[in-house]
Amino acid sequence: MIEIKQTEKNPETRIAKNEMALEFDAISSNESFARVAVAAFVAPLNPTVEEMADIKTAVSEAVTNAIIHGYENIYGYGKHGETKPVLLKIKEGKVYIRCRIERDVLHIEIEDKGIGIENVEKAMEPLYTTKPELERSGMGFAFMEAFMDDLEVESKPMQGTVIRMQKKLGCGDWIYREE
Amino acid sequence: MDDFKVIDNYLCVKLPEEVDHHKSAYISENADKYILTEQVKNVVFDFEDTHFMDSSGIGIIMGRYKKIACFGGKVFAIHTDRQIKRILHMSGLNKIIEIME
Numbered sequence: 001m002i003e004i005k006q007t008e009k010n011p012e013t014r015i016a017k018n019e020m021a022l023e024f025d026a027i028s029s030n031e032s033f034a035r036v037a038v039a040a041f042v043a044p045l046n047p048t049v050e051e052m053a054d055i056k057t058a059v060s061e062a063v064t065n066a067i068i069h070g071y072e073n074i075y076g077y078g079k080h081g082e083t084k085p086v087l088l089k090i091k092e093g094k095v096y097i098r099c100r101i102e103r104d105v106l107h108i109e110i111e112d113k114g115i116g117i118e119n120v121e122k123a124m125e126p127l128y129t130t131k132p133e134l135e136r137s138g139m140g141f142a143f144m145e146a147f148m149d150d151l152e153v154e155s156k157p158m159q160g161t162v163i164r165m166q167k168k169l170g171c172g173d174w175i176y177r178e179e
Numbered sequence: 180m181d182d183f184k185v186i187d188n189y190l191c192v193k194l195p196e197e198v199d200h201h202k203s204a205y206i207s208e209n210a211d212k213y214i215l216t217e218q219v220k221n222v223v224f225d226f227e228d229t230h231f232m233d234s235s236g237i238g239i240i241m242g243r244y245k246k247i248a249c250f251g252g253k254v255f256a257i258h259t260d261r262q263i264k265r266i267l268h269m270s271g272l273n274k275i276i277e278i279m280e
Contacts, residue, residue, distance in 0.1 A: 028199075028200055028201035029201055031199050031200060031201050032197055032199060032201065035231075049262075050261075050262075050265075053231070053262045053265075056231060057231075057232075057233050057266070060199055060200075060231075060233040061233055061234055064199065064200040064233070064234075064235065067200070068200065134204075134238075135203065135204075135207055135235075135238040135239065135241070135242040136234070136235075136238055137234045137235075137237040137238040137241055137270070138234075139234040139237050139270055140234050142234075143233065143234050143266075143269070146269060
């Protein structure tokens, strides 16, 4: 057995428990707000640059899914390079984010009250997308799974989807470095 | 627009600081416009300013690759930092595009 050393320099400043909740409109400009907000919430835990990027990517994927799949919002700029969307279909709705820090584990819950997912297993397959016309790569759930330690998807058709993710911070980089 | 430049046979797309779904439609549709009107063969994505990308960015690159690959065109990624490289490797895009320093 390897003994794990406590690496925290100032144990008294360590946050044992912390919670936050966010609620915002399901529009695409809020995607960056959501991931930056979660990143700011996690910042006191001193995550590494990689961990921070992982969390931001996972949150971004989940929130994007809620917006374009849950509420089926469509943004199109037309084929002639307009700078403002020419095709805009926005269904009113909110995305809810709840974050909880318990010692060094981050729990994120991202919820929408949209159309839900009929077949969760199928949706989680890499490269599977129901919206190829929007150039979705179908990598959303694969990224969430890869970047977080645990992923749970709960969905009821026509009621909404809840995504629960967990990540233990302070584990270092998991991906092979080329350098 | 400064973000899209055509040099010889190459379309150079300068990507924004954060590439997400919010910006993806704008990037891909403008890139398509240049590919079509200027008849460029290859596309270069410049990640110099980019520090964040999610699967929407993969969609942008894959979509452009599909458009030009059938005419023998190539997709390049330049100035990628570690985060971007991670995403490109994870999605397997490094096998179909060329990542250059």
